Amino acid sequence: MRMTFRWFGEGNDTVPLRYITQIPGTEGIVWSLHDVPAGEEWPMDKIMEVKAQAEAAGLHIDVVESVNVHEDIKLGLPSRDRYIHNYKETIKKLGQVGVKVICYNFMPIFDWLRTDLHKETEDGSTALFYEKSRIDGTDPFELVRVINENSALTMPGWEPERLQHLSTLFEAYRGVTEEDLWTNLSYFLHEIIPVAAENGITMAIHPDDPPWSIFGLPRIMTSHANFSRFLSLYDHPANGITLCSGSLGANPENDIIAMIHDFKDRIPFAHIRNVRVFDNGDFIETSHRSQDGTVDIAGIMKAYHDIGYTGYARPDHGRHIWDEKCRPGYGLYDRALGIMHLWGLWDAYRYEAGQGGQAK
Ligand code: DNO
Numbered sequence: 001m002r003m004t005f006r007w008f009g010e011g012n013d014t015v016p017l018r019y020i021t022q023i024p025g026t027e028g029i030v031w032s033l034h035d036v037p038a039g040e041e042w043p044m045d046k047i048m049e050v051k052a053q054a055e056a057a058g059l060h061i062d063v064v065e066s067v068n069v070h071e072d073i074k075l076g077l078p079s080r081d082r083y084i085h086n087y088k089e090t091i092k093k094l095g096q097v098g099v100k101v102i103c104y105n106f107m108p109i110f111d112w113l114r115t116d117l118h119k120e121t122e123d124g125s126t127a128l129f130y131e132k133s134r135i136d137g138t139d140p141f142e143l144v145r146v147i148n149e150n151s152a153l154t155m156p157g158w159e160p161e162r163l164q165h166l167s168t169l170f171e172a173y174r175g176v177t178e179e180d181l182w183t184n185l186s187y188f189l190h191e192i193i194p195v196a197a198e199n200g201i202t203m204a205i206h207p208d209d210p211p212w213s214i215f216g217l218p219r220i221m222t223s224h225a226n227f228s229r230f231l232s233l234y235d236h237p238a239n240g241i242t243l244c245s246g247s248l249g250a251n252p253e254n255d256i257i258a259m260i261h262d263f264k265d266r267i268p269f270a271h272i273r274n275v276r277v278f279d280n281g282d283f284i285e286t287s288h289r290s291q292d293g294t295v296d297i298a299g300i301m302k303a304y305h306d307i308g309y310t311g312y313a314r315p316d317h318g319r320h321i322w323d324e325k326c327r328p329g330y331g332l333y334d335r336a337l338g339i340m341h342l343w344g345l346w347d348a349y350r351y352e353a354g355q356g357g358q359a360k
């Protein structure tokens with residue numbers, strides 16, 4: 001397992017790179033060019049800038065999250081070919097600088113969605129929270145306004161420039177079904193996977209978060225069956241999955257341990273985090289420990305251990321603890337604790353299997 005840490009870029013993240021280097025066993029950043037709009041080709045000089053910064057801190061840039069997919073591609077519009085062309089050019093450039101995995105998602109309009117970015121918990125920490133009834137009965141425009149007002153830093157997928165076109169986007173998705181989305185995803189994969197393969201890159205789709213339809217928009221990367229279907233759309237090792245335990249775990253019917261075993265050769269990147277799901281469908285993000293949420297993180301790490309996982313991993317979101325001021329979900333403290341918990345489990349399983357306490 002190769003541990004990484006998401007970093008949003010100089011001036012765009014509260015965590016300095018040298019702090020990341022100091023987290024035990026953490027070898028690389030998970031990065032993106034957050035100021036390049038979806039659909040545009042990434043400029044080489046900006047890619048090189050991040051590479052130089054990371055390497056100066058002793059970290060690699062093997063994993064990119066995300067190269068965002070333009071809405072016209074998800075919608076299957078004729079203009080998609082221009083954006084797919086740009087996507088391929090970006091893949092080629094990332095291959096040239098040694099990137100190995102590109103994480104992306106295929107969610108219409110919204111990336112991950114929560115109703116509260118700072119929900120107070122019993123111990124005084126705050127965490128990302130999803131209140132189902134508020135989403136079910138809410139006007140999406142109002143929600144976007146509130147979320148953006150409460151966030152000091154713009155979150156990926158929530159760029160104000162993009163969201164001001166929200167009504168046009170909703171209009172465009174009217175009548176687009178899940179089957180349409182599958183067709184458009186398949187078209188995209190057939191275009192980009194060969195380019196990724198030629199350039200030494202594995203594409204890794206992220207599950208939808210939460211893994212169900214919101215505001216009537218279609219969502220397909222939600223379940224075991226749908227991930228199987230995804231892998232068979234283009235059956236090639238360069239067509240992989242970012243297995244995110246927190247996103248999939250928001251639906252307790254998802255058996256993540258079974259997915260790790262069934263998809264074992266197709267998981268280049270693991271997001272590992274816990275959530276607590278309540279009976280009414282609400283969920284809150286918690287510490288990584290199995291006891292603190294409803295996702296069995298210890299069982300998940302055992303599964304990764306048992307398949308001999310050699311891919312990349314990151315702790316994904318954390319709570320906001322010790323009064324840290326940070327991007328929602330992306331502080332230093334809880335994610336660093338998460339990494340140590342994951343390594344603790346990993347090392348114990350290795351030790352137990354006679355693979356040595358000091359093995360990687
Ligand atoms: C949620 C997070 C997401 C993820 C993007 C990937 O679990 O990991 O923000 O980064 O959806 O494209």
Ligand code: MN
Pocket residue numbers: 206244246247271316
């Ligand atoms: Mn994730």
